[in-house]
Amino acid sequence: xxxxxxxxxxxxxxxxxxxxxxxxxxxxxxxxxxxxxxxxxxxxxxxxxxxxxxxxxxxxxxxxxxxxxxxxxxxxxxxxxxxxxxxxxxxxxxxxxxxxxxxxxxxxxxxxxxxxxxxxxxxxxxxxxxxxxxxxxxxxx
Amino acid sequence: xxxxxxxxxxxxxxxxxxxxxxxxxxxxxxxxxxxxxxxxxxxxxxxxxxxxxxxxxxxxxxxxxxxxxxxxxxxxxxxxxxxxxxxxxxxxxxxxxxxxxxxxxxxxxxxxxxxxxxxxxxxxxxxxxxxxxxxxxxxxx
DNA sequence: TATTGTTATACTCTATAACTATA
DNA sequence: TATAGTTATAGAGTATAACAATA
Numbered sequence: 001x002x003x004x005x006x007x008x009x010x011x012x013x014x015x016x017x018x019x020x021x022x023x024x025x026x027x028x029x030x031x032x033x034x035x036x037x038x039x040x041x042x043x044x045x046x047x048x049x050x051x052x053x054x055x056x057x058x059x060x061x062x063x064x065x066x067x068x069x070x071x072x073x074x075x076x077x078x079x080x081x082x083x084x085x086x087x088x089x090x091x092x093x094x095x096x097x098x099x100x101x102x103x104x105x106x107x108x109x110x111x112x113x114x115x116x117x118x119x120x121x122x123x124x125x126x127x128x129x130x131x132x133x134x135x136x137x138x139x140x141x
Numbered sequence: 142x143x144x145x146x147x148x149x150x151x152x153x154x155x156x157x158x159x160x161x162x163x164x165x166x167x168x169x170x171x172x173x174x175x176x177x178x179x180x181x182x183x184x185x186x187x188x189x190x191x192x193x194x195x196x197x198x199x200x201x202x203x204x205x206x207x208x209x210x211x212x213x214x215x216x217x218x219x220x221x222x223x224x225x226x227x228x229x230x231x232x233x234x235x236x237x238x239x240x241x242x243x244x245x246x247x248x249x250x251x252x253x254x255x256x257x258x259x260x261x262x263x264x265x266x267x268x269x270x271x272x273x274x275x276x277x278x279x280x281x282x
Numbered sequence: 283t284a285t286t287g288t289t290a291t292a293c294t295c296t297a298t299a300a301c302t303a304t305a
Numbered sequence: 306t307a308t309a310g311t312t313a314t315a316g317a318g319t320a321t322a323a324c325a326a327t328a
Contacts, residue, residue: 007251010254013258013273016274016280017276019276020158020276021159023281033295035296052308060296063298063313066310070311083309113151117151127268128275132157202320203286227286227328228327
């Protein structure tokens, strides 16, 4: 009856994860859109990237990434520079202000959740600690 | 050092949950928008509701819910009726077609996740089983 | 008057199509 | 010619403001 168990667990897990992600989304207080924040995070993770690479990473079309980068650049959160050898390409990288905003945004989000976690028992915290990497593996599988 | 542990766990859990929810969102193959699906699910959970109650439940403004219900009603997924005693209010309820679509949508979403769960060990499945209700409690806290 | 829902209008985010500049 | 990015334009989803109907 393994498959029955998995089907039921899948249903329960999906609902729980979606509810928690929705709640976390509501608790954010950033002035940037999800894609703008994600773009900053991707730049932090990968260092400098071309506009096309960023569009592929965020799964948006190039014109959309053009707008995202234009906004972030105007806000001083990323810098745009010409590619050293290919004049067609545009290189984007995180500015110190962008990195700082990302860190503060991240801390704000974590703050709400950390407060909730403080109300859990040690056993529940242990369960969550073990579950987090498993959820991560599921997301990447 | 309890708070340090919780802060780190909060960060890890938030990332894992967001990644998995994003992945699950990508795996959906519904023709309805997230809000439209959520509205059907809320109606299934609560039975008949007024348009104002639905707007509050989904955290959208009344005009937005007017549009959602108009679309779902045109599609035959919900029925609209007058309130028995208050002529201003509009009562919405799920039709059999709406319930069927919801069930099929849910099964489609569960299918992908169940397939991934099948690759986990018994111990990992047990961890996830215990974690799901805790995530739910976090979402509702 | 206050409340429920609708209509009118605008904004944000993203897409496709057409275009410019460089390879 | 092919490719990287931009500009022009359109569509989906949601919001606020103004309005109509009912309490």
